[in-house]
Amino acid sequence: MTEPNEGMQAPVVTLDGPAGSGKSTTAKEVARRLGFRHLDSGGLYRALTLALLEAGTPRDEWASLTEEGMRALPVRVSRDGTEFSIEVGGRPVQAELRTPEVTAHVAFLASLPASRACLLRLQRTAGEQGRLVADGRDMGSVVFPDADVKVYLVADLSERARRRLVEGGVSEPSEDDVARESGVIAERDRHDSERELSPLRKPADAHLLDTTRLDFEEQVATIVSLVEALGAG
Ligand code: C5P
Numbered sequence: 001m002t003e004p005n006e007g008m009q010a011p012v013v014t015l016d017g018p019a020g021s022g023k024s025t026t027a028k029e030v031a032r033r034l035g036f037r038h039l040d041s042g043g044l045y046r047a048l049t050l051a052l053l054e055a056g057t058p059r060d061e062w063a064s065l066t067e068e069g070m071r072a073l074p075v076r077v078s079r080d081g082t083e084f085s086i087e088v089g090g091r092p093v094q095a096e097l098r099t100p101e102v103t104a105h106v107a108f109l110a111s112l113p114a115s116r117a118c119l120l121r122l123q124r125t126a127g128e129q130g131r132l133v134a135d136g137r138d139m140g141s142v143v144f145p146d147a148d149v150k151v152y153l154v155a156d157l158s159e160r161a162r163r164r165l166v167e168g169g170v171s172e173p174s175e176d177d178v179a180r181e182s183g184v185i186a187e188r189d190r191h192d193s194e195r196e197l198s199p200l201r202k203p204a205d206a207h208l209l210d211t212t213r214l215d216f217e218e219q220v221a222t223i224v225s226l227v228e229a230l231g232a233g
Contacts, residue, residue: 010130014139017153018189020160027135030223037082041136046097047075047086049106070118107191138198149226150206159212
C-alpha cells in the first residue's frame with residue numbers, strides 16, 4: 001500500500017513548458033532555495049547537438065544514429081554541487097550550448113528516438129535520489145511521471161521572445177526584433193509539440209503557471225510554496 005507521504009522526503013519537481021517560458025532560470029533558483037539539485041534537460045539535448053555539429057556529421061545522417069551511437073558522442077555530464085556540468089569534446093560548455101546554430105538544430109535532434117532513449121536513462125539516474133528540480137519539455141509527462149510537484153509554465157509568445165532577447169544581451173528590443181524572435185520560437189514550439197515522441201504537453205496533473213505578468217520572484221515563490229506544501233521543503 002502507498003503511504004500518502006511516501007517519497008516526500010526526496011521529492012522530484014518538474015517544470016515543463018515552451019521555449020522562453022523561463023523554465024531554466026526559474027528551476028535553478030527554486031532548486032537553490034530548496035537546497036535541491038537542478039537538471040536542465042534542454043542543455044543535454046543541446047550538448048548532443050553541439051557534439052554532432054563539431055564532429056561535422058551531416059544532418060541528414062543524424063536520424064540513422066543508434067542509441068549507442070548517441071551515447072558514444074563525446075558528451076559528459078557530472079554532478080557539480082547543485083548543478084550538473086556538461087562537457088563536450090573534453091571541455092566544459094555553457095554559452096556554446098545556446099548559440100543560434102545549436103538552437104536551430106536542437107529540435108530536430110530531440111525528435112529522434114535514439115537521442116531520447118540515450119538521455120532518458122541519464123535523466124532518471126539524476127533523479128534517483130530525489131531532491132531534484134528538472135526542467136524541459138517532457139519531465140512531468142515521460143521522464144518523471146510520478147514527480148511530486150509538476151508545473152507547466154506558459155507566457156505570451158511576444159513576452160517570451162522579449163525575454164530571450166534580453167537574456168541574449170539586447171537590453172531594449174525593438175518591435176521588429178521581438179517579431180523576428182517570436183517567429184523563431186514559434187517554429188521550435190511547433191516542432192516540439194507536433195513530434196511523435198514525448199511531444200510538449202501539459203501533464204494532466206501539472207499546475208499551470210502563466211508567467212506573462214509575473215515577475216521572477218513571484219514565479220519562484222509560487223513554485224517553492226507548492227513544494228513546501230508537501231512538507232518536504
Ligand atoms: O529548454 P531549451 O530551449 O534549452 O531546449 C532545447 C530543445 O531541446 C527544445 O526546443 C526541445 O527540442 C529539446 N528538449 C526536449 N525535451 C526536453 C528538453 C528539451 O525535447 N526535456
